[in-house]
Amino acid sequence: MRAMNEILKLDHVTMQFGGLTAVNDFNNHVREGEILGLIGPNGAGKTTVFNVVTGVYYPTKGKVLFNGLDITSLKPHHITHVGISRTFQNIRLFQDMTVLDNVMVAQHHEIATKDAEKYLVKIGKSKYGANSTWFWRSVFKLGYLRREKEMKDKALNILEKLGLRKLAAEKASSLPYGEQRLLEIARALATDAKLLLLDEPAAGMNPSESQQLVQLIKWIRDEFKVTIFIIEHDMKVVMGLCERILVMDYGVLIAEGTPDEIQENKKVIEAYLGEEWSHVAE
């Protein structure tokens, strides 16, 4: 069964900082094509899971596998090359660059990073023949302008799909908050990711905006054929969006299941102590 493929596997991952265990024996996986939610109270270690997957931290114990390939020790930029991309909890756009440039940056690794080749070849993703001649070709504009146009068209296409095209020439910092979040998603998509890690994409959005976001993320999954792993606090978003949910508390995975199962789960209700939970469960 194709749908049951594990695109990402976290194999008994533990992350310690000094004496603090931020993630304790996290053992689960993301299935290809699904929308998986990761929830839990503040400080439960959710973002740390993302940071371990994207190579920001090297886990104290355990392994991370992507399509069966061990990516535990890869650097953040290599993680992007193999096809995982992310957004950030506190928006991290290239503020002083235009919206278009923000998205075009995401395609740079396709021509610039020779050492990514072996990973790209391994997962059958190499297409542009990234090599060091591209540097000279871009400076002396030898066949580069055609490539630049391809990048621009692709970026504009993504912006179009996310409804940001009219803002392409604006500075990223001038965008309203919600659109900055969207731009982060656009940028992540432009890296040609197969797995998208979204860190609280609905934070700071009003209820109608976050409802639109739910529809948008579902649409993105189908349109771009990506798998989505999402951290979110807004329970309406999580319940409306995710097919499967993981719950963390104090670094430990305490529950797993469909939205319905999670809403019934005693442990989960205890972990939240009713704070955000009560009004969702009514």
Added chain:
Amino acid sequence: MNLYTFLQNLINGLSLGSLYALIAIGYTMVYGILRLINFAHGDVFMMAVYFAFFLVTLGKVPWLISFVIAILAAALLGFTIDRVAYKPIRNAPRVSALITAIGVSFFLESFAVVVFSGIPRSFRNIYPKFLNNMLILGGHEEVKYGRNVIVGGLRIPIVSFVILIVTAIALVILWWIIYKTKIGMAMRAVSVDIPTTSLMGVNVDGVIGFTFALGSALAAIGGLLWATRYPQLWPYMGFMPGLKAFIAAVFGGIGSIQGAVVGGFLLGLTEIMLVGFFPKMAGYRDAFAFLILILILSVKPEGLLGKRSVVKV
């Protein structure tokens, strides 16, 4: 190298190290609070020495009083630099602050060239002569050039001891200010978390100003001792000692006062010992300090006593 020369190098190294330590404290305190390398710190050191020089030569003020006035003037100068140049850009990117600091340093040096002139001056006649006398221990008398001279033994300029004693006193006073007074407590609080401290009703700008003044006063003490040991004045005299003191601060762990002291002593000692063991390397003495810096930064960037910080994403 025999025991005598080793001891001699040890004491000279310690006295040079204590000078680095006195200057390094100013760097480390400011960095601990503002995350700013105050490039102008070495120039405050230079200005203090010039103040004392002109008070004695032109003002005919007794040397000890001149030294005290110079230290106070340096404290005021440090405070003023913060108020005029750094305070307006407190919230600007850190690079802007660093560039401004370079500009202030450049300004003070040019100021000294214009007002005090770029010609080197001698500090020799400013302080009592006996400080430069040698303390000779051991050795034996020989007749050379028709005179009795002492050969071998331990020769240490008296000023080296004076430097060690004054540094010790200054460090005790500093320790008392930081750990036993209210302003010291405020300084420690500000270095941990500025927003929270200001919510507690502490006048953060006042504390920062005081930190600049205190650091500058220590640099002035270091500068006056430095000029007594190496009695040549010129507008760029603060540059190299300032950089090396900064290296000492990084060596010991920037932000930590104990680290600055330890780093200062270690840097002074290794530098003197290097020249002592390999006299041919004397020309590379300054390069050596930078090599230490680069080594430390690539191996243990938090320094000997510093705390490692985790990158937040």
Added chain:
Amino acid sequence: MPMKLSNRTNFILTVALVFFVWLLLFFINGHMNTYMIRIVSLIGIYGVMAVSLTLINGITGIFSLGHSGFIALGAYTSALLTMSIHQKEVTFILDKVAWPFNSVQLPFLPATIIGGIVAAVFSFLIGWPSLRLSGDYLAIATLGFSEIIRILALNLRSITNGALGLKSIPQYTNVWWSWTWLLITVLFVGSLVNSSFGRALKAIREDRVAAASMGINIFKHQLLSFVIGGFFAGISGSLYAHWLTTIDPRTTSIGVMLTFNVLIMIVIGGLGSISGAIIGAGLFAILTEWLRFLEEPMKIFSFEFSGIAGLRMLVFSAMFVMVMIFWPRGIMGRKELTWNTLYSKLRRGSGESNE
């Protein structure tokens, strides 16, 4: 929405500008006095220094304070290659000049390129350890390396003639050399910045973590920028040495003070703008010359004042601190002076006058 000029128009306008500048240089070279010609050459040299530093500091956001080291490397290498063998024998009193300089004499162009390559090789070697650091640690480490280069120049007597420095370097640098190199530098760096690589460098400046998550190998790209900047710094060093005709490692002329001067140029011009760097370089060269009057004897209300040495630099440093406090983005900020911006300004201007 501002109208854009086509690539073709842009290209033609740029060629026309270069042609116009060259005509101007031709005029200056033929009709101005030697002093003016020297200043115009100096602007070109400062321009190369400023553009190469702005690539490192302004575009990529690496706060390097080691520029004078690379300039010095280019200066020494090329000067040792262009000086005649006899001249070197006369100059090197303390130690005999070492191989290969004792048997080689090259024309100016290859000597300059070799100077640039030597500086680039060293910037690679220095960048390798330094670029693992960030922010002000990197600033201090690069400053340290440039001081080490200066200290080596003071001590390696058989190569650099030690503290005596080099004298009687042939005065090859003229307006043509310095402005041609400036043109090459601007075209190269400009083309780099306007490519995918330039976008990546700016992304690193804006946010390192996000840049890495976009698949950019930060270390390699920073090193790339550092080495290219180092190469052009070496070129500028060669031009500078053959303009000054002397190199003195003791004075501040090739020390940290030179780095600070170049930093002043790019900060005043706007950190992160190539056109700003050139404007800053021009302003710096012209102002430092113009402010010379401050150091000459002057008469105010029949009182005679003797000239005060160093007053220029005092005024300059005061201006610099004020720029940082009141006008930190400098003249251009991070914007570039392009035909498009000029064009839209003009259109806006004429649009308003029509109403």
